[in-house]
Amino acid sequence: MNATLTADIARLRRTNPQIFSAPLHERLRTWGLWLGFLAVLAFGLWWIDASPMRIANGLNKLGLLVTLMIPPWPGDGLWDYIYAMFETLAMAFLGTLIAFVVALPLGFLGAKNIVPNWLFHFGLRRFFDAFRGIDGLVWALIFVSAVGLGPFAGVLAIAVGDVMVFGKLFAEAIENVDNKPVDGVRASGGDNIHVVRLGVFPQVFPVMMSHVLYFFESNVRSATILGIVGAGGIGLQLSDRIRINNWQEAAFIILMILVTVAIIDAISRRIRARLI
Amino acid sequence: MSTLSPTNGRLTSTTREERMLSFDERYRQQQFTRRNWTLLYGALFLAALIGSVAVSDFSIPGLIKGLPMAWNYIAGTMPRLTFENFWADMTDWYWGLRFWLRLLVETILMGFVGTVLGGVIALALSFPASRNLVENTGIYFAARRTLEFFRTVPELVFALIFVFAFGLGPFAGVLAIAVHTAGALGKLFAEVNENVDPRPIEGVRASGGNWPMIMRLGVVPQALPNYASYLLLRFEINVRGASALGLVGAGGIGQDLYVAIRQFEYTDISAIMLLLILTTSVIDISCEAIRHRLIGHTLTQVA
Numbered sequence: 001m002n003a004t005l006t007a008d009i010a011r012l013r014r015t016n017p018q019i020f021s022a023p024l025h026e027r028l029r030t031w032g033l034w035l036g037f038l039a040v041l042a043f044g045l046w047w048i049d050a051s052p053m054r055i056a057n058g059l060n061k062l063g064l065l066v067t068l069m070i071p072p073w074p075g076d077g078l079w080d081y082i083y084a085m086f087e088t089l090a091m092a093f094l095g096t097l098i099a100f101v102v103a104l105p106l107g108f109l110g111a112k113n114i115v116p117n118w119l120f121h122f123g124l125r126r127f128f129d130a131f132r133g134i135d136g137l138v139w140a141l142i143f144v145s146a147v148g149l150g151p152f153a154g155v156l157a158i159a160v161g162d163v164m165v166f167g168k169l170f171a172e173a174i175e176n177v178d179n180k181p182v183d184g185v186r187a188s189g190g191d192n193i194h195v196v197r198l199g200v201f202p203q204v205f206p207v208m209m210s211h212v213l214y215f216f217e218s219n220v221r222s223a224t225i226l227g228i229v230g231a232g233g234i235g236l237q238l239s240d241r242i243r244i245n246n247w248q249e250a251a252f253i254i255l256m257i258l259v260t261v262a263i264i265d266a267i268s269r270r271i272r273a274r275l276i
Numbered sequence: 277m278s279t280l281s282p283t284n285g286r287l288t289s290t291t292r293e294e295r296m297l298s299f300d301e302r303y304r305q306q307q308f309t310r311r312n313w314t315l316l317y318g319a320l321f322l323a324a325l326i327g328s329v330a331v332s333d334f335s336i337p338g339l340i341k342g343l344p345m346a347w348n349y350i351a352g353t354m355p356r357l358t359f360e361n362f363w364a365d366m367t368d369w370y371w372g373l374r375f376w377l378r379l380l381v382e383t384i385l386m387g388f389v390g391t392v393l394g395g396v397i398a399l400a401l402s403f404p405a406s407r408n409l410v411e412n413t414g415i416y417f418a419a420r421r422t423l424e425f426f427r428t429v430p431e432l433v434f435a436l437i438f439v440f441a442f443g444l445g446p447f448a449g450v451l452a453i454a455v456h457t458a459g460a461l462g463k464l465f466a467e468v469n470e471n472v473d474p475r476p477i478e479g480v481r482a483s484g485g486n487w488p489m490i491m492r493l494g495v496v497p498q499a500l501p502n503y504a505s506y507l508l509l510r511f512e513i514n515v516r517g518a519s520a521l522g523l524v525g526a527g528g529i530g531q532d533l534y535v536a537i538r539q540f541e542y543t544d545i546s547a548i549m550l551l552l553i554l555t556t557s558v559i560d561i562s563c564e565a566i567r568h569r570l571i572g573h574t575l576t577q578v579a
Contacts (some may be wrong), residue, residue: 136555
């Protein structure tokens with residue numbers, strides 16, 4: 001039984017060698033890709049100076065920090081933290097709302113089926129794409145320099161960062177509408193405004209709301225850290241506590257962030273499930 | 277039809293008028309409850325709006341005053357480029373190009389190494405976090421919660437803590453990226469694992485494979501293209517994130533951007549931002565091309 005199997009395999013290998021090994025150039029390419037990948041990885045590890053000694057030392061210190069964090073305790077700043085948390089939520093809420101209001105017309109302008117001019121919507125799309133590459137924290141830093149410290153800078157940073165993404169998402173949603181209601185409105189004598197209001201808008205509104213809620217969630221997460229550069233909210237308290245080595249309070253704030261994010265996620269998931 | 281015959285009191289009406297009347301009444305009731313819900317949501321929204329405005333010292337006059345200031349600031353960062361003296365102006369604008377390019381390479385490397393390390397951790401944790409691959413609910417629960425913790429604590433908070441533990445520099449940044457990436461990718465990988473075809477798994481088990489063999493031979497080959505695609509997507513996100521980590525001293529071009537913004541070196545700000553935009557665009561476009569080659573166009577983007 002075993003002998004016939006081996007014989008069979010040997011015969012197969014003779015007649016159809018390609019089953020058992022890939023052609024040489026394919027193997028070379030795979031090995032080359034892996035080698036390149038490993039070389040870049042090794043170079044990166046060398047660049048960031050990841051020696052085992054350093055890792056061991058750092059882990060020791062990290063363990064020490066964790067023992068310092070236990071138990072998490074708010075100290076006497078509990079009400080300050082709660083207020084800062086509300087500030088964070090307010091920043092995320094207003095930022096998302098402003099971004100939605102600004103991005104709504106931009107989304108319509110960026111959609112192929114609303115504005116047929118190729119050059120125009122290509123330019124607008126590239127504009128959105130370009131500014132998407134800038135992290136929200138960098139916007140926050142810029143707005144703190146422009147309008148001063150405080151949550152107002154955070155609101156503007158979130159709004160500007162989101163407008164770019166919303167503009168793109170809204171434009172895509174509008175391009176994917178079903179054309180039949182649009183034709184219907186036009187056939188019963190509606191002009192362009194009517195087409196947009198009665199044919200397109202009811203179709204895209206739930207999609208837009210779902211995007212907006214999703215971004216509200218993610219903005220709550222990012223608003224928690226904007227304070228690190230001075231844009232208000234809980235991040236300011238957290239970075240202060242870390243700076244003065246008050247690890248118990250820092251741990252408490254991190255836990256507060258985790259709980260708040262979980263609550264917001266749960267609420268927004270329920271609303272989104274109802275919308276769609 | 278007989279199953280539909282009404283037995284509750286409201287539908288026993290027989291004449292046309294009565295039926296119309298009861299229909300009307302129900303319609304009005306529905307409309308009433310609907311309107312109430314809309315009102316309730318509207319009121320909640322308004323309360324949230326007013327509360328937010330009060331807490332965040334947001335005001336329309338402030339906005340009207342602040343927006344031109346922000347605009348002036350952005351306009352102020354624009355370099356003076358003249359047509360006749362274009363190259364000299366450009367070299368003037370990009371006086372620190374060699375230095376910035378070095379930092380830019382560092383940023384990309386941080387994103388790359390962080391993504392790879394995070395991806396390895398995510399892969400290891402994704403198998404115990406898939407409901408169809410582990411019997412033990414305790415392990416499943418622990419793996420899921422670990423991933424959730426990694427994912428929910430903001431990258432920058434990890435960076436702040438790691439800078440403290442491992443010292444200033446890109447090493448702390450890479451670790452922060454790796455931990456956050458492990459959480460985000462681990463969840464996505466686990467979802468991929470949960471959607472694999474169970475037949476190869478049964479096949480490996482039937483021929484006597486143990487648990488690691490089942491994972492290696494039954495699950496990974498099916499899920500590999502999706503893993504790679506998510507990994508590339510995450511790489512794009514991480515390069516963007518790495519550019520911000522410098523603000524807390526965790527290496528990368530953010531460090532220099534921070535200095536430029538804090539010291540009001542206006543044209544430097546726009547020069548670095550432009551470099552960043554170009555880099556992220558190139559990475560986005562090339563990653564998207566690779567992703568489409570890997571798994572076609574069907575995967576929707578998951579942030």
